[in-house]
Amino acid sequence: MRRIAIIGAGQAGLQLALGLQGAHYDVTLRAERTAQQVREGRVTSTQLMFGPALALERAAGLNLWDERAPVMGGLEMCHGDPAEAGRPVRFTATYDAEVRSVDQRLKLSAWLELFASRGGRVEYGSVAAEDAPAVVDRHDLTIVAAGRGALASLFGRDAARSVYDRPQRTLAAFYADGVMARGDEADGYLRVSGATRAGDAIALQALTVQGPCAILLLEAKPGGPYDCWADRPGSREGLRRAVELLREYAPWEYERFARAEPTDGGAALYGAITPVVRHAVGSLGGGRYVLGMADAVAVNDPLTGQGANNAARAADAYLGAILKHGERPFGERWMRATFEDYWEQARHVHAFTDLMVRQPLPDHVSRVVEAAYRHPEVAHRFANGYADPASCRDWLMDPERADAYVARFAGSR
Structure with missing residues (x-):
């Protein structure tokens, strides 16, 4: 043997x-x-x-948790910053297969x-x-x-x-109970809220030791408003600080997390990778x-x-x-x-x-994301690329092919 x-x-x-x-x-x-x-x-x-x-x-x-772990049915992406002019932009797209976090x-x-x-x-x-x-x-x-x-x-x-050769983001994650639904399809989705100066706030459904919960992950641009975790606060203080940041940089998520509480004393994670x-x-x-x-x-x-x-x-x-x-x-x-x-x-x-993770995003990727806000087909393809990044090599990873793909939607709504 x-x-x-x-x-x-x-x-x-x-x-x-x-x-x-x-x-x-x-x-x-x-x-x-x-x-x-x-x-x-x-x-x-x-x-x-x-x-x-x-x-x-x-x-x-x-797969010991199929009967208990929430299934996220799709992706919501929002981008908006109160310091910027204009209204936030948003798209949703369904996943072709289940997405879970245990x-x-x-x-x-x-x-x-x-x-x-x-x-x-x-x-x-x-x-x-x-x-x-x-x-x-x-x-x-x-x-x-x-x-x-x-x-x-x-x-x-x-x-x-x-x-x-160095971290591109600093990270803070919190497991939370008491997250409120807004009553739209994105309540059960993976949600990414981007702010130009701050970074990304990512909310997802999960199963933890005590049962179903929500996770809030802040991916901070170094030196930006989300980059504020050097003191490594406890889970309660850390979540409170994170929710206050949502109030300013992702108010649509603040509505959900305003009354959230940490799931337990070990529900906070900080770092940079x-x-x-x-x-x-x-x-x-x-x-x-x-x-x-x-x-x-x-x-x-x-x-x-x-x-x-x-x-x-x-x-x-x-x-x-x-x-x-x-x-x-x-x-x-x-x-x-x-x-x-x-x-x-x-x-x-x-x-x-x-x-x-590149800062700023390459121009051709920015054009794909902008097209996703306007065209459901682009949004669906982009969202499902996360499940199998190899599927992105023939379009998103190649600037010429990405631009050719986006050009197909020029002039359409």
């Missing part, structure tokens, strides 16, 4: 561990926290997942318990760089699926594939290698909601590669080929996110 170690018990690590366990591999999972500690801890993500990634969970039998405190704790209940071996605690060679020596393959911590230093930055692609194979010396996966080697800004989707795709791709490899050694060449096969799809996700 092949022995595989997975360091990191997030979306990617747990999904892969459960898949390998189901295929009768001997899997050791290294987790920093117990299931109870995860469940009772602070929020870690907005974990938005689109239809293709949810389908991977369902195919693996890991609090990772709920999801990961349940998956961790599921892995253990099926006889999986879990070792708790962090793994230092000096501990890694001993882990590799005990296993046929060691995969690092932890995007933070000492082992991240094993994977150097891939300058050819990394566009940015540098989008980066790292080399996927880390050398420990002496012919020992580890393979990085998901956030350990490829990190996106959360603006386009791709993080959990990337993790699910990576776990599925690595699982297929391992099963296909059979009893042959998992050498450095195989590791590099496995990542490159995954990257062939993932590169479109990173290119899409790197494009959308």
Whole structure:
């Protein structure tokens, strides 16, 4: 029986561990926290997942929340700033497949318990760089699926594939109860409200430990009004501050969040993420290698909601590669080929996110968004591009093709 170690018990690590366990591999999972500690801890993500990634969970039998997690039926985009002239512009578009968010405190704790209940071996605690060679020596393959911590230093930055060398936004996210409906179709949609000077306020439906809730994510332009979280306030004070910002920069969302309260004491998250692609194979010396996966080697800004989707795709791709490899050694060449096969799809996700987080937006993307405000067909295509960014490579990612597409709607309403 092949022995595989997975360091990191997030979306990617747990999904892969459960898949390998189901295929009768001997899997050791290294987790920093117990299931109870995860469940009772602070929020870690907005974990938005689109239809293709949810389908991977369902195919693996890991869709444990289908009866409880809200389904977001579409996207609403608004842009307006009280300091600017004119009325806010808005479009809505339906999604072709389900979109959900399940609090990772709920999801990961349940998956961790599921892995253990099926006889999986879990070792708790962090793994230092000096501990890694001993882990590799005990296993046929060691995969690092932890995007933070000492082992991240094993994977150097891939300058050819990394566009940015610093965070492009600062982030603040809050899980909230008591969000009021306005009575239109967008109440159950993912909603993005843009303000030129401030950034984007993103509201979504989610399932948390206590039940359904709303999430408010502020993607702040550095130095702008939304960039005000250096003091890392508690969840109640942080949400209050965020709602006051909505009053000024997205008053249509303020109406919904005016009476909101945090779901729990751990319902606030702050940070800034540098989008980066790292080399996927880390050398420990002496012919020992580890393979990085998901956030350990490829990190996106959360603006386009791709993080959990990337993790699910990576776990599925690595699982297929391992099963296909059979009893042959998992050498450095195989590791590099496995990542490159995954990257062939993932590169479109990173290119899409790197494009959308650019400040200001490229002219051709701005023209597409402006057309979406006027033409439902453009809005629908743009909204569903988030579910599969690879579908954008032949139009949105190419300035000439994007302009040619928009030109089809010139003169029509």
